[in-house]
Amino acid sequence: MSKARKSKRGPLYSAQDRDNIRWFWQRYLKSKAPWLVLVLFMLLIQGLVYQQFLSNTENGLRVIFESGSMRDLIWVCAIVFGLFFVRGAMSYLVPLVTVWVSNSAIYEMRRDLIGHLMSLDLAYFERTKSGEIILKVVTQTQLLGVFVALSVANAVRDAITVIIVAAYLIWKNPILFTSAVVVLPFVIWIMNVISDRVKRGQNEVEEAQADYMNGIEETVNGMRTVKIASQEAVETKRLMRETERIRKMITRVQMTQSLAMPSIDLSSAIVYVLVIGGGGYMVLSPEFDVDGAGIITFLLGMVMIFDPARLLAQFFGGLQANLILLDKIRGLYKETPSITDAPDAADRFNTGGDIVLRDVAFSYSPEQPLFEGLNMTFEGGKVSAIVGSTGSGKTTILSLLSRLYDVQAGQISIGGQPIDKLKVASLRGAFSVVAQDIVIFNASIWDNIRYVNPDASDDEIWRAAEDAEIADLIRARGDASVGPKGAQLSGGQKQRIAIARAFLRDAPILLLDEATSALDQATEERIKTALDRLTKGKTTIVVAHRLSSISDADRIFVLEDGQLVDQGKHDQLLSGQGLYAQLYQAQKKGYDRA
Numbered sequence: 001m002s003k004a005r006k007s008k009r010g011p012l013y014s015a016q017d018r019d020n021i022r023w024f025w026q027r028y029l030k031s032k033a034p035w036l037v038l039v040l041f042m043l044l045i046q047g048l049v050y051q052q053f054l055s056n057t058e059n060g061l062r063v064i065f066e067s068g069s070m071r072d073l074i075w076v077c078a079i080v081f082g083l084f085f086v087r088g089a090m091s092y093l094v095p096l097v098t099v100w101v102s103n104s105a106i107y108e109m110r111r112d113l114i115g116h117l118m119s120l121d122l123a124y125f126e127r128t129k130s131g132e133i134i135l136k137v138v139t140q141t142q143l144l145g146v147f148v149a150l151s152v153a154n155a156v157r158d159a160i161t162v163i164i165v166a167a168y169l170i171w172k173n174p175i176l177f178t179s180a181v182v183v184l185p186f187v188i189w190i191m192n193v194i195s196d197r198v199k200r201g202q203n204e205v206e207e208a209q210a211d212y213m214n215g216i217e218e219t220v221n222g223m224r225t226v227k228i229a230s231q232e233a234v235e236t237k238r239l240m241r242e243t244e245r246i247r248k249m250i251t252r253v254q255m256t257q258s259l260a261m262p263s264i265d266l267s268s269a270i271v272y273v274l275v276i277g278g279g280g281y282m283v284l285s286p287e288f289d290v291d292g293a294g295i296i297t298f299l300l301g302m303v304m305i306f307d308p309a310r311l312l313a314q315f316f317g318g319l320q321a322n323l324i325l326l327d328k329i330r331g332l333y334k335e336t337p338s339i340t341d342a343p344d345a346a347d348r349f350n351t352g353g354d355i356v357l358r359d360v361a362f363s364y365s366p367e368q369p370l371f372e373g374l375n376m377t378f379e380g381g382k383v384s385a386i387v388g389s390t391g392s393g394k395t396t397i398l399s400l401l402s403r404l405y406d407v408q409a410g411q412i413s414i415g416g417q418p419i420d421k422l423k424v425a426s427l428r429g430a431f432s433v434v435a436q437d438i439v440i441f442n443a444s445i446w447d448n449i450r451y452v453n454p455d456a457s458d459d460e461i462w463r464a465a466e467d468a469e470i471a472d473l474i475r476a477r478g479d480a481s482v483g484p485k486g487a488q489l490s491g492g493q494k495q496r497i498a499i500a501r502a503f504l505r506d507a508p509i510l511l512l513d514e515a516t517s518a519l520d521q522a523t524e525e526r527i528k529t530a531l532d533r534l535t536k537g538k539t540t541i542v543v544a545h546r547l548s549s550i551s552d553a554d555r556i557f558v559l560e561d562g563q564l565v566d567q568g569k570h571d572q573l574l575s576g577q578g579l580y581a582q583l584y585q586a587q588k589k590g591y592d593r594a
């Protein structure tokens with residue numbers, strides 16, 4: 001945002017902020033309105049206690065100065081004690097309710113955020129820093145909830161106190177009150193300036209925090225590379241630079257916030273001088289019907305106003321920071337998934353039919369078009385293979401089939417049914433995928449396999465594990481977890497878990513993306529027999545670099561820079577002397593040399 005635009009922004013809160021507050025109220029607080037009314041009622045009682053205290057103090061002072069009755073004095077003291085007892089009880093009860101309200105709101109916000117995250121397209125996660133997402137779900141919701149519970153309740157209490165006591169003082173002595181609050185415009189101006197600065201600073205802090213979290217996550221995840229390359233010192237320096245940057249930013253915001261207090265203190269000093277001076281003049285002058293007790297009580301009232309006013313000022317500093325948090329959190333809700341069920345989406349379809357790509361156009365970014373007018377047919381129940389140089393778009397085709405991304409033009413259909421007219425869950429349920437980037441969770445191998453089919457019986461899991469040649473490892477490791485992202489496993493072991501998952505899921509369409517690339521030849525041979533059994537009668541699409549592994553496919557598609565340059569059976573393609581033949585010869589030479 002440009003500086004010019006920033007300075008145009010409303011100093012206290014903008015239309016966007018109002019909209020965010022309305023949204024937050026409607027979504028997370030409205031349902032708790034009866035509790036909030038109760039809180040408001042208790043806060044009102046607290047405010048009235050102050051007013052009553054002032055009134056009784058004035059009476060008490062008159063008793064001391066004028067009538068001198070001990071009985072009256074004891075009576076006034078008892079009332080004052082009773083009043084503060086009531087205020088104390090309210091001070092205990094209000095946080096009880098507000099903490100409950102805030103924790104419920106935090107819980108609901110996190111529940112919605114997690115649910116919404118799950119619905120977002122893969123593309124969102126590929127362009128968003130994970131640190132930013134973690135910050136929203138973990139930290140920002142917590143801070144916002146605490147602010148709503150405690151700070152807002154306190155601010156309402158303070159505002160009520162200020163309003164009630166001020167109204168009482170105006171009623172008692174309007175002239176003195178008016179002359180005492182001449183400094184008010186100055187206080188408001190200071191608060192506006194401070195609030196605006198705090199808000200801008202907090203925005204920068206939140207963005208820097210997200211980068212920081214992301215940096216830590218990257219370093220922790222990439223620790224193997226960091227250590228092998230002996231880059232610990234560089235990483236430490238990088239992270240410390242960020243730590244220092246954030247320290248400076250937060251200090252700057254807090255220092256700006258702290259300017260609010262001295263401004264209020266200075267204003268209060270002016271007010272006290274005005275009250276003592278002006279009030280003293282009124283007592284001494286016969287024109288006014290004001291006595292010493294009235295002025296002392298008035299001064300006491302001003303003291304009582306100033307403390308809550310000071311806290312209110314502090315609250316406005318914090319409010320700006322929290323409006324930024326609210327805006328950040330709401331930003332996530334504004335991300336909408338584009339891959340959703342069409343209104344008339346079908347549940348069932350012919351999963352064994354041909355998979356047809358017709359005139360498909362797709363690119364990850366407009367600057368780098370990948371497919372334009374791509375036509376392919378993967379025959380139902382047969383094994384098809386996609387080969388081609390690296391980056392030619394093989395994996396992307398598999399991603400398009402299960403709608404991880406949507407095509408930008410053209411159509412993909414399965415069994416004659418366009419995939420965007422199918423329920424996303426039904427479509428994806430028809431696929432078993434052994435992907436290049438295997439995701440392994442920090443659980444046992446057993447649980448990692450079961451992940452794709454939680455209802456599978458133990459026998460089924462054992463069979464899948466045996467077929468994928470991972471059963472021995474399960475016996476050896478037992479229930480031990482495999483470390484974050486499967487860090488305690490070899491590449492081949494992870495691949496076998498992925499293959500076991502495919503066996504267990506047993507879906508009608510099988511996508512194998514470099515499924516056996518990390519296995520030694522002997523293991524690959526053994527798994528191949530089981531894989532042949534698995535692929536029988538299923539539509540199978542294999543992506544492989546090692547051409548020897550797909551030579552018996554029913555149809556082979558050759559891709560080059562997103563274009564289909566050849567297709568046919570292995571022998572046909574070899575005799576054609578095209579790209580496939582060249583790749584095959586090059587690989588053969590490599591093997592012969594080895």
Ligand SMILES: Nc1ncnc2c1ncn2[C@@H]1O[C@H](COP(=O)(O)OP(=O)(O)OP(=O)(O)O)[C@@H](O)[C@H]1O
Pocket residue numbers: 126364365370388389390391392393394395396397436
């Ligand atoms: N998520 C993504 N965002 C942006 N660009 C991407 C993304 N995934 C792939 N690409 C780009 O799209 C092109 C095709 O990638 P793809 O992974 O489909 O190729 P591939 O043929 O499977 O490659 P390889 O054989 O190396 O696995 C590449 O240029 C790649 O850089």
